[in-house]
Amino acid sequence: MNAFQFQNPTRIVFGEGSADQVGQLASQYGKTILLVYGSGSIKKTGLYDKTINYLQEAGITVHELPNIEPNPRLSTVNKGIDICRTNDVDFILAVGGGSVIDASKAIAAGVPYEGDVWDFFTNKAVIEKALPLGTVLTLAATGSEMNGNSVVTNWEENLKRAFGSPYTYPQFSILDPTLTYTVPRNHTVNGAVDIMSHVFEQYFSLTENTPLQERFCESILQTVIENVEIALEKPDDAAARANLMWCGTMALNGGLISVGMTNDWASHGIEHEVSAIYDIPHGAGLAVIFPNWMKYVYEERLDRFVQYAVRVWNINPEGKSDKEIALAGIQATRDFFSRIGAEAKLADFEIGSEKLDRMAEEAVRYGAIGSFKRLEKQDVRAILEMSL
Amino acid sequence: MNAFQFQNPTRIVFGEGSADQVGQLASQYGKTILLVYGSGSIKKTGLYDKTINYLQEAGITVHELPNIEPNPRLSTVNKGIDICRTNDVDFILAVGGGSVIDASKAIAAGVPYEGDVWDFFTNKAVIEKALPLGTVLTLAATGSEMNGNSVVTNWEENLKRAFGSPYTYPQFSILDPTLTYTVPRNHTVNGAVDIMSHVFEQYFSLTENTPLQERFCESILQTVIENVEIALEKPDDAAARANLMWCGTMALNGGLISVGMTNDWASHGIEHEVSAIYDIPHGAGLAVIFPNWMKYVYEERLDRFVQYAVRVWNINPEGKSDKEIALAGIQATRDFFSRIGAEAKLADFEIGSEKLDRMAEEAVRYGAIGSFKRLEKQDVRAILEMSL
Structure with a gap:
C-alpha cells in the first residue's frame, strides 16, 4: 500500500423521493443558480417541472443551460460560464448524468478564472477556486456525483480531456434511484x-x-x-x-x-x-x-x-x-x-x-x-x- | 436499502512518516492547542518529543492533557475543558487510540457549551458547535479517527455513554501504521x-x-x-x-x-x-x-x-x-x-x-x-x- 491522502466532503442524500429536497438543499448555497441539464428527458419525466417548482419555492432565481451533449463540449461549457458571469450566478445545479455533471464542474471552475477554462484540461493551469455545485443524478454510471473529476470534449480539435480538483466536489448529490427507472x-x-x-x-x-x-x-x-x-x-x-x-x-x-x-x-x-x-x-x-x-x-x-x-x-x-x-x-x-x-x-x-x-x-x-x-x-x- | 444521508469530511493522511506532517496540518486550524494523550507510551516511543517539536516549529502554543484512561472518564474530560477555556485553546490534537480521541471529542464539544458536557451523553442536549480537532492514531481499533462518535465513562455513577455528532468529526487524522508496531x-x-x-x-x-x-x-x-x-x-x-x-x-x-x-x-x-x-x-x-x-x-x-x-x-x-x-x-x-x-x-x-x-x-x-x-x-x- 502506498502513502495516500483522502478527503471527500460531498454530502449524499440517497433514497426514493430525495429529489424533493433540492430546493431546501440548493438554498443553503445560492440565491441565483444555473440549472444545467441534457437533451430534455427531464422534461418528459416531469423532473424538470418538479425541480423548478422546488427551487422557486425556496426563493431561488433560476437561469438555465439545457442541451448538454452526451460527450459534453467545451463550447457548451463556455456558454454556461458566460451565463453565470452575466447573471451573477452563485451556485450550479446539475440535473442529469455524468455529462451534465462534468460540464457543470467545468463551468464552476471556469467562472472565477480569467483565462480559458480549457487550460485546466491541458495542464496549463490548476484550479484554485470554483463556484459551489450540487447534483441531482439521473443515471447510475459516472461517479462524478461524488468526486472532483470532469471530462470535456474540445470538438474543434477533436480532443477529449479530463481534470480532477478538490474544488469541484459537489456540495451535495441527490441520489434518487427512482429517477433511473425511465432511462433508455x-x-x-x-x-x-x-x-x-x-x-x-x-x-x-x-x-x-x-x-x-x-x-x-x-x-x-x-x-x-x-x-x-x-x-x-x-x-x-x-x-x-x-x-x-x-x-x-x-x-x-x-x-x-x-x-x-x-x-x-x-x-x-x-x-x-x-x-x-x-x-x-x-x-x-x-x-x-x-x-x-x-x-x-x-x-x-x-x-x-x-x-x-x-x-x-x-x-x-x-x-x-x-x-x-x-x-x-x-x-x-x-x-x-x-x-x-x-x-x-x-x-x-x-x-x-x-x-x-x-x-x-x-x-x-x-x-x-x-x-x-x-x-x-x-x-x-x-x-x-x-x-x- | 433505506433512505440515508452520508457525509464524512475528515481528511486522512495515511502512510509511514505521515506523523511528521502534524505541525503543518495542525497550524492550518489553530495557534493554541490542547495536546491530549494517554498513559505515556508516546513518551517511551519518542512520538511525544517528535510531535512537540513539529508543533513548536509550526509556531503553535501547546497545552497538555496527559493520562487519558483506557475507558476515558468524564472527570478527565472536564479537566480538559477547563484547560481549553483558561488558555483560549482553539484546536485539540489527540495523539493515541480510541480513548484519547473520544475524550478529545467530548472536550471539543464541551468547551463552547455552557451546561454540563455529560448532557450530550444523556440526550439532555444536542451538540451545536465544537472546537476543531485532529488526531494522530496509534492503535488500529476504534474508527473514532474518521467519525463523530465519542464514548465516555461517568465513573461516579458507573455509566458509560456515547454521543455522535457531525461537529466532532476530526478535521484530519494522521494514520501512520509504523506507530502501531510497538503496541502491546x-x-x-x-x-x-x-x-x-x-x-x-x-x-x-x-x-x-x-x-x-x-x-x-x-x-x-x-x-x-x-x-x-x-x-x-x-x-x-x-x-x-x-x-x-x-x-x-x-x-x-x-x-x-x-x-x-x-x-x-x-x-x-x-x-x-x-x-x-x-x-x-x-x-x-x-x-x-x-x-x-x-x-x-x-x-x-x-x-x-x-x-x-x-x-x-x-x-x-x-x-x-x-x-x-x-x-x-x-x-x-x-x-x-x-x-x-x-x-x-x-x-x-x-x-x-x-x-x-x-x-x-x-x-x-x-x-x-x-x-x-x-x-x-x-x-x-x-x-x-x-x-x-
Whole structure:
C-alpha cells in the first residue's frame, strides 16, 4: 500500500423521493443558480417541472443551460460560464448524468478564472477556486456525483480531456434511484459498463498489499453483475436500481476503494480518443476497449487476473493453468458485456482503421499512458486493432 | 436499502512518516492547542518529543492533557475543558487510540457549551458547535479517527455513554501504521476484536437489499482475519499493520459501509455496562459478549448468519442444515477470538454473577436495545449469563 491522502466532503442524500429536497438543499448555497441539464428527458419525466417548482419555492432565481451533449463540449461549457458571469450566478445545479455533471464542474471552475477554462484540461493551469455545485443524478454510471473529476470534449480539435480538483466536489448529490427507472435500455447497459470500467482502472494495479481495497473493488463488480440484468428485465425494480446507483457512486468516490493503489486509466485514455473523433457513448466505447486491454496486458500481473477470474466470475481453477484461469475471466467479462447488449467491436459503430494512427498518437500526446503496463503509441494501436 | 444521508469530511493522511506532517496540518486550524494523550507510551516511543517539536516549529502554543484512561472518564474530560477555556485553546490534537480521541471529542464539544458536557451523553442536549480537532492514531481499533462518535465513562455513577455528532468529526487524522508496531500484544488483539465488532453491529441487520454494503463488511472481516495473526507474529510487519489500520478506519467511517442499513449496537451497549463497572478493556469485553449475542439472536435472520459463515469463514455448507452452518460460523468466530488470545468468559476478568441484574437494568435504561433482535432486560441478562 502506498502513502495516500483522502478527503471527500460531498454530502449524499440517497433514497426514493430525495429529489424533493433540492430546493431546501440548493438554498443553503445560492440565491441565483444555473440549472444545467441534457437533451430534455427531464422534461418528459416531469423532473424538470418538479425541480423548478422546488427551487422557486425556496426563493431561488433560476437561469438555465439545457442541451448538454452526451460527450459534453467545451463550447457548451463556455456558454454556461458566460451565463453565470452575466447573471451573477452563485451556485450550479446539475440535473442529469455524468455529462451534465462534468460540464457543470467545468463551468464552476471556469467562472472565477480569467483565462480559458480549457487550460485546466491541458495542464496549463490548476484550479484554485470554483463556484459551489450540487447534483441531482439521473443515471447510475459516472461517479462524478461524488468526486472532483470532469471530462470535456474540445470538438474543434477533436480532443477529449479530463481534470480532477478538490474544488469541484459537489456540495451535495441527490441520489434518487427512482429517477433511473425511465432511462433508455442502452444507457443502463453503458452505465453498468462504465461503473465496472472505473473499478477495473483501479483494481488492475501493480501496487502490492492492498487486500481490503481489492475486495471493495470485487464487491462492486459482483454487485453490478448481479443487478444489471434484473434492471434490464424490470426497469422499475427498486432494489436493483438502488444497488446500481450506489455501486456507481462508490466506484469512483474520490478513489476511496483504491486508496494507496496506483491506478491505470489507460483504457479510459484510449476510449476518449475514440469518442473525441466518433462521438460514441463513453460506456459503449469502454465495453469494446476494456476486454482487449485486458488481453493485451494480463501477463504483467497474472495473479491479479487469476484472483479476478476466481473471485468475481467464479471460474473454477481446478485443472487450469494460471494463464487459462486469467483468460477465462477476461472471456467472462466480454461475454457478460455482450449478454447485456453492449457492443463488442468498433465496427459496430462503423469505425474502421482509417484513424487508428491519429487516435494512438493523441492518446500518448503527453507520454506513455497507464501504469499496469505503460502503453506507447504502438501498444495503443495494437489494442485499437484488436478492437476493430 | 433505506433512505440515508452520508457525509464524512475528515481528511486522512495515511502512510509511514505521515506523523511528521502534524505541525503543518495542525497550524492550518489553530495557534493554541490542547495536546491530549494517554498513559505515556508516546513518551517511551519518542512520538511525544517528535510531535512537540513539529508543533513548536509550526509556531503553535501547546497545552497538555496527559493520562487519558483506557475507558476515558468524564472527570478527565472536564479537566480538559477547563484547560481549553483558561488558555483560549482553539484546536485539540489527540495523539493515541480510541480513548484519547473520544475524550478529545467530548472536550471539543464541551468547551463552547455552557451546561454540563455529560448532557450530550444523556440526550439532555444536542451538540451545536465544537472546537476543531485532529488526531494522530496509534492503535488500529476504534474508527473514532474518521467519525463523530465519542464514548465516555461517568465513573461516579458507573455509566458509560456515547454521543455522535457531525461537529466532532476530526478535521484530519494522521494514520501512520509504523506507530502501531510497538503496541502491546493484547492491544493488537483487542483492537482486532473491536474492528470486527464494529462490522458485526452493522452487518447483522434486518434491512433487506444491501448486497454492496454486506460485501464491504465481509471485506473488512476477511482482511482483519488474514492480517491480525501476522501482526501478532511479527509486530513490525508493515503490510499487516497498514491493513489493520485501514480496516479499523473503514469499519466505522461515519457508517459508509452500512449506509441505508439499520444497525444493531446492542452488544456494545451490553459491553459498556460491563466495563462501566469493571473497567475492562472494551475490545476484550466485546470478544466475550459478541459470540454469545450471536448465539442468542441468530435465528432472527438465519440467512445472514449462513452468508456470514460461508463467505467470511469458508464454512462448507454441504450436508449441513442452515442452522448448523450458522452455528459453525459463530463457533469459528469464538475459536478465532480465542486463537488470537482474547478472553472467552467474564470469569477470565474475575467477574461473577453479582451485578448481572444491575448491568442488565442499566443496559435498557432508555428502553430495549438492538434492532436485529430487540433486547429487553431479561434478554440482556441471558446473554450476560451465557458470558459468565
